[in-house]
Amino acid sequence: MTCQRIEELLSAYLEGGLAAAERAEVESHLAACPDCAALAGLMKKTMAAGEGFPEIEPSPALFARLYDIPDAASRKKHVFRPVFEWLTRPSLQPVYATLTGLFIVLSFVLFHPEGRGIRKQIDIQLHRGIGTVEKLYADAGSVKGEIKALSANVVKSFNTLGLLGGDEKKQ
Numbered sequence: 680m681t682c683q684r685i686e687e688l689l690s691a692y693l694e695g696g697l698a699a700a701e702r703a704e705v706e707s708h709l710a711a712c713p714d715c716a717a718l719a720g721l722m723k724k725t726m727a728a729g730e731g732f733p734e735i736e737p738s739p740a741l742f743a744r745l746y747d748i749p750d751a752a753s754r755k756k757h758v759f760r761p762v763f764e765w766l767t768r769p770s771l772q773p774v775y776a777t778l779t780g781l782f783i784v785l786s787f788v789l790f791h792p793e794g795r796g797i798r799k800q801i802d803i804q805l806h807r808g809i810g811t812v813e814k815l816y817a818d819a820g821s822v823k824g825e826i827k828a829l830s831a832n833v834v835k836s837f838n839t840l841g842l843l844g845g846d847e848k849k850q
């Protein structure tokens with residue numbers, strides 16, 4: 680028997696699924712071939728470890744909460760659902776409501792004159808953050824110029840998006 684043939688038979692052998700003749704052949708090869716013996720040992724260990732894993736299945740209650748469906752329906756165990764279907768679940772409505780609220784706040788910050796002060800704060804925080812990163816890279820003797828160019832690009836793209844209100848355009 681070739682090593683390749685042994686590799687093919689090994690998992691069946693370890694699971695006790697081989698006929699006596701094949702099993703004897705595998706055993707004699709393993710006794711003579713250190714490589715295959717090592718592989719068999721590794722597979723044995725892996726299988727033993729796998730048996731130690733508990734089989735975890737989400738409880739019907741969890742499914743019911745996730746999908747916002749009655750217990751009886753959840754017993755059908757729809758483990759897999761397409762993502763788009765999941766996104767339309769009624770249980771996600773609070774999430775969407777929160778997101779909508781967030782967008783209202785965001786649009787206030789971005790487009791309302793009163794939001795200008797907040798924009799300035801975001802701007803300052805952003806520059807402070809970039810400055811810190813820049814310093815860290817410089818300390819590490821790394822590519823300061825590249826970081827500077829990168830931060831300029833970040834600011835530029837924020838400007839393009841109108842996120843920072845254009846206060847830093849003079850740079």
Ligand SMILES: [Zn+2]
Nearest residue numbers: 682712714715
């Ligand atoms: Zn071998």
